[in-house]
Amino acid sequence: MSPLLTVDRVSKRFPLKATLIDKLTAGLGNRRAGGTVHAVTDVTFEVARGEVLGMVGESGCGKSTLGRIVSGIYAPTEGTVRLDGEPVARGRDDHVDKLTTRVQMIHQDPFASLNPRMKVGETISEGPRIHRLVPASDVRARTRALLEQVGLEGAYADRFPHQFSGGQRQRIAIARALAMQPDLLVLDEAVASLDVSIQAQVLNLFLDLRRDLGLTALFISHDLSVVRHVCDRVAIMYLGRIVELSPAEQLYAAPKHPYTQALFASVPTLGTGRRAFRPIEGEIPSPIDPPPGCAFHPRCPFAGPRCRAEVPRLTASGPGRTVACHLNDGGVGLKEAA
Amino acid sequence: MNAALDVQGLTTRFDTRAGTVTAVNDVSFSVEPGRIMGLVGESGSGKSVTGFSILGLIEEPGRITDGRVLVEGTDLRAMPPGQLRSMRGRKVSMVFQDPMMTLNPVLRIGDQMSMAVRVHERMNKRQALARSRDALAKVGIPSPEERLSAYPHQLSGGMRQRVAIAIALLHRPAVIIADEPTTALDVSIQGQILAEVRRLADETRTAIVWVTHDLAVVSSLADDICVMYAGRIVERGTAEDVIARPRHPYTRGLLDSVPGQHAPGTHLPQIPGSTPQLSRLPSGCPFRNRCPRATEVCTTEPPVARFGGHTALCHHPLEAA
Amino acid sequence: MSDVATTTGETLAVPSAAPIETRATRLRNFWADFRRSWVAVGALIVIVALLAVSFGAPLVAPQNPYDMASLDWMDAFLTPGETGTGGYVHILGTDNAGRDMLSAIFYGLRTSFTIGVSAGALALAIGICVGLTAAYFGGRVESLLMRIVDLQLSMPAILLALVLVAMLGQGVVQIILALVVAQYAYFARTTHGAATVERGKDYIEAARSTPLPTRRVLFRHLLPNVLPPLIVVATVQVASAIALEATLSFLGVGLPLTEPSLGSLISNGFKYIHSDRYWLSIYPGLFLMVTVVAINLVGDQVRTVLDPRRSR
Numbered sequence: 001m002s003p004l005l006t007v008d009r010v011s012k013r014f015p016l017k018a019t020l021i022d023k024l025t026a027g028l029g030n031r032r033a034g035g036t037v038h039a040v041t042d043v044t045f046e047v048a049r050g051e052v053l054g055m056v057g058e059s060g061c062g063k064s065t066l067g068r069i070v071s072g073i074y075a076p077t078e079g080t081v082r083l084d085g086e087p088v089a090r091g092r093d094d095h096v097d098k099l100t101t102r103v104q105m106i107h108q109d110p111f112a113s114l115n116p117r118m119k120v121g122e123t124i125s126e127g128p129r130i131h132r133l134v135p136a137s138d139v140r141a142r143t144r145a146l147l148e149q150v151g152l153e154g155a156y157a158d159r160f161p162h163q164f165s166g167g168q169r170q171r172i173a174i175a176r177a178l179a180m181q182p183d184l185l186v187l188d189e190a191v192a193s194l195d196v197s198i199q200a201q202v203l204n205l206f207l208d209l210r211r212d213l214g215l216t217a218l219f220i221s222h223d224l225s226v227v228r229h230v231c232d233r234v235a236i237m238y239l240g241r242i243v244e245l246s247p248a249e250q251l252y253a254a255p256k257h258p259y260t261q262a263l264f265a266s267v268p269t270l271g272t273g274r275r276a277f278r279p280i281e282g283e284i285p286s287p288i289d290p291p292p293g294c295a296f297h298p299r300c301p302f303a304g305p306r307c308r309a310e311v312p313r314l315t316a317s318g319p320g321r322t323v324a325c326h327l328n329d330g331g332v333g334l335k336e337a338a
Numbered sequence: 339m340n341a342a343l344d345v346q347g348l349t350t351r352f353d354t355r356a357g358t359v360t361a362v363n364d365v366s367f368s369v370e371p372g373r374i375m376g377l378v379g380e381s382g383s384g385k386s387v388t389g390f391s392i393l394g395l396i397e398e399p400g401r402i403t404d405g406r407v408l409v410e411g412t413d414l415r416a417m418p419p420g421q422l423r424s425m426r427g428r429k430v431s432m433v434f435q436d437p438m439m440t441l442n443p444v445l446r447i448g449d450q451m452s453m454a455v456r457v458h459e460r461m462n463k464r465q466a467l468a469r470s471r472d473a474l475a476k477v478g479i480p481s482p483e484e485r486l487s488a489y490p491h492q493l494s495g496g497m498r499q500r501v502a503i504a505i506a507l508l509h510r511p512a513v514i515i516a517d518e519p520t521t522a523l524d525v526s527i528q529g530q531i532l533a534e535v536r537r538l539a540d541e542t543r544t545a546i547v548w549v550t551h552d553l554a555v556v557s558s559l560a561d562d563i564c565v566m567y568a569g570r571i572v573e574r575g576t577a578e579d580v581i582a583r584p585r586h587p588y589t590r591g592l593l594d595s596v597p598g599q600h601a602p603g604t605h606l607p608q609i610p611g612s613t614p615q616l617s618r619l620p621s622g623c624p625f626r627n628r629c630p631r632a633t634e635v636c637t638t639e640p641p642v643a644r645f646g647g648h649t650a651l652c653h654h655p656l657e658a659a
Numbered sequence: 660m661s662d663v664a665t666t667t668g669e670t671l672a673v674p675s676a677a678p679i680e681t682r683a684t685r686l687r688n689f690w691a692d693f694r695r696s697w698v699a700v701g702a703l704i705v706i707v708a709l710l711a712v713s714f715g716a717p718l719v720a721p722q723n724p725y726d727m728a729s730l731d732w733m734d735a736f737l738t739p740g741e742t743g744t745g746g747y748v749h750i751l752g753t754d755n756a757g758r759d760m761l762s763a764i765f766y767g768l769r770t771s772f773t774i775g776v777s778a779g780a781l782a783l784a785i786g787i788c789v790g791l792t793a794a795y796f797g798g799r800v801e802s803l804l805m806r807i808v809d810l811q812l813s814m815p816a817i818l819l820a821l822v823l824v825a826m827l828g829q830g831v832v833q834i835i836l837a838l839v840v841a842q843y844a845y846f847a848r849t850t851h852g853a854a855t856v857e858r859g860k861d862y863i864e865a866a867r868s869t870p871l872p873t874r875r876v877l878f879r880h881l882l883p884n885v886l887p888p889l890i891v892v893a894t895v896q897v898a899s900a901i902a903l904e905a906t907l908s909f910l911g912v913g914l915p916l917t918e919p920s921l922g923s924l925i926s927n928g929f930k931y932i933h934s935d936r937y938w939l940s941i942y943p944g945l946f947l948m949v950t951v952v953a954i955n956l957v958g959d960q961v962r963t964v965l966d967p968r969r970s971r
């Protein structure tokens with residue numbers, strides 16, 4: 001069966017708008033001048049129908065940009081995003097025409113993602129109404145049904161967003177996305193801003209909807225334990241690239257990329273008790289001028305000369321697993337150094 | 339051992355349109371030197387207001403109505419405002435979620451740090467700068483000399499938070515109140531800071547109150563934990579006891595709902611409902627209408643607990659192991 | 660609390676969302692906050708009273724100053740309180756043509772309000788369109804539009820209005836047009852500022868990624884959220900439009916005396932100020948001042964109430 005979503009060699013670069021002052025100070029080492037943010041670089045993956053793919057990484061790794069490219073909000077600088085073979089959006093840079101209603105996105109902050117001056121019923125129903133996904137006479141009933149499906153009362157349709165708690169608002173945002181009868185949901189840190197107990201409720205809702213509607217989803221998150229709980233496969237991103245892509249179970253059992261390993265080691269978890277952390281050394285490099293070769297090499301304990309010169313490619317490492325690390329692909333070049 | 343911080347019956351109220359609400363309700367706990375107390379709660383539980391109340395940083399329409407805040411035996415609440423101000427930053431300091439609450443964006447790091455030094459101690463600029471550099475080195479900032487001449491915007495979020503912590507440490511305070519200081523940071527950076535904070539607490543013997551919503555963070559960082567719900571401390575004990583053997587049904591529910599300990603794809607145990615509004619708390623126990631163990635008595639009698647050891651503010655606490 | 664069956668089959672207690680706030684209660688809250696300033700409430704009462712007497716002028720004014728037939732030169736320069744040939748007391752006296760000053764002021768206020776409000780409304784509409792377009796589309800469109808706006812803002816409004824009136828000629832419509840051109844830039848700048856902030860918010864992105872048509876995103880999503888600061892600017896701009904019109908009329912390029920506005924009344928009376936006939940210019944001037952100050956006071960309080968930084 002062909003995959004639902006195909007992301008092929010996608011890159012996204014944002015030119016930094018250089019102001020007059022930036023241009024004048026360019027000689028003084030101001031990096032903003034004429035710089036480019038390499039948000040996403042050469043990313044390729046597929047999502048099968050009915051699959052939930054997790055996209056994990058720290059801030060600035062490009063996971064949110066990637067989510068927006070898949071959602072048709074940004075156009076990729078290079079590469080293609082196709083849903084059932086059809087492009088998701090058309091355009092370049094600022095001017096993007098989204099071509100499909102079949103991909104819908106759920107944002108992180110439910111306090112920002114709902115129009116504060118629009119009743120939630122209208123927020124949910126305007127998309128299907130304008131795209132004539134439901135007959136006009138059914139719009140109200142359908143809105144009520146959607147609210148009930150996400151665990152709210154149908155009568156809430158006449159209220160404004162500020163009358164709801166964060167968890168309830170996130171349910172409304174989910175209802176808005178479901179109203180478009182999407183084939184693919186993009187969830188961008190959809191539970192990150194919720195309290196733990198509310199987060200559990202929303203995750204359960206997501207699991208139920210997945211079971212009932214056979215949802216396919218791109219689940220973007222920085223939270224490793226949340227991703228483990230809901231995703232079938234997981235992609236780990238670092239500085240714009242996918243460094244490891246693997247079925248969730250195997251990944252959590254034995255992470256292969258040094259970054260993935262370090263990430264897992266630095267996450268505090270319940271029940272391990274007081275212990276010494278093994279944090280990753282150093283800072284995340286700037287995506288304005290990423291390090292040459294493997295972006296992780298300045299922080300990697302295994303880095304060798306080859307890592308500083310050559311960008312590692314994603315290569316197979318076990319069934320369904322790929323890793324972008326020279327350790328997995330002929331060594332880091334210690335011999336050449338010697 | 340004498341407590342560095344001893345909070346007794348702290349109560350803070352806010353006047354709102356819906357009436358007066360008690361955001362911090364009879365909160366008592368103490369922290370000994372070198373220990374880290376995790377003050378855990380969900381949004382609206384009053385954990386941050388507790389932190390601000392300890393420092394007396396409550397503004398209209400809020401007011402601290404009751405309680406004592408003893409820092410090394412002296413009551414901050416009984417002090418005149420001028421004296422209290424001189425205690426802040428010297429004996430008790432605060433680290434905020436957003437380091438820019440502490441940092442002045444238009445001053446170089448070195449300038450603002452040496453100013454902070456000289457507010458409380460007489461010394462010349464050069465000595466103050468040296469002191470600042472040492473403080474930066476102590477929180478694990480590489481090449482601290484260079485950072486002194488940097489502006490805050492030239493540093494990453496994690497670095498800024500380290501600088502804020504360094505400023506909090508300048509006068510070797512007895513107590514640091516840290517309000518969600520790593521919430522906005524990436525996990526790898528958070529890990530680095532947690533490791534530094536643990537080391538600093540052990541080395542400097544500073545007592546730290548770590549206010550957070552993140553159970554995993556406190557479980558690996560704190561010595562003791564207070565769990566807050568609807569303005570009250572509902573459970574108190576050592577980190578190990580509270581995490582491994584919670585006694586309050588709320589703590590239990592909270593711990594259970596953390597994903598990662600359950601089989602993937604299965605339903606997470608969830609606490610029904612959401613945090614109640616402080617202006618419309620149910621009678622009796624504020625948790626009772628979300629509680630699986632609630633009985634008749636919970637609707638009528640507010641639970642009372644004599645804290646000491648591992649205790650829960652509950653009529654029907656879970657068995658202590 | 661209401662129990663709702665979720666898809667999970669469990670019951671989930673969902674609190675019936677905070678104190679229920681509808682449009683009506685929001686308005687009530689707004690009024691409760693507004694009422695806190697007695698000065699503002701007083702100013703609002705003054706404005707309402709002035710609106711009533713000006714638009715009700717044909718009913719309350721003793722004389723119709725437009726009707727040349729009702730004027731009697733015998734009544735010229737009556738001092739305040741004298742009784743004229745009409746058999747009624749001229750409370751504020753009469754002018755050189757025997758116009759009852761009180762009536763002239765009421766009618767003049769009506770003209771001033773009409774001009775101020777319509778110029779304000781038109782400028783608001785144009786400013787919104789310019790500001791929203793610039794903020795939403797960005798890039799070159801934004802640069803071009805906002806540079807024009809900035810250029811205009813750097814010139815005094817009165818200068819621009821003078822030049823325009825000189826070009827367009829006298830008359831109510833011409834004055835309104837001149838004021839609109841002179842003032843839309845303030846609205847455009849404010850709209851642009853607010854819209855630039857709102858444009859970056861997730862709800863706009865969500866609307867675009869549904870996708871919804873651009874027009875709908877602009878007018879149903881962006882516009883309602885940039886309105887509050889505009890309401891404040893609008894009140895202040897109405898006051899300044901009234902003052903601008905009075906200035907133009909005073910300088911003799913605004914409205915002729917046959918269509919009295921406050922400005923032309925002051926201008927007319929100014930000629931006689933040295934012959935002790937102070938009432939010809941002082942009273943219209945007082946009314947102008949009170950009107951402008953009252954509107955500004957109300958605008959200030961609205962700004963205070965709507966200020967998002969005022970948390971509660």
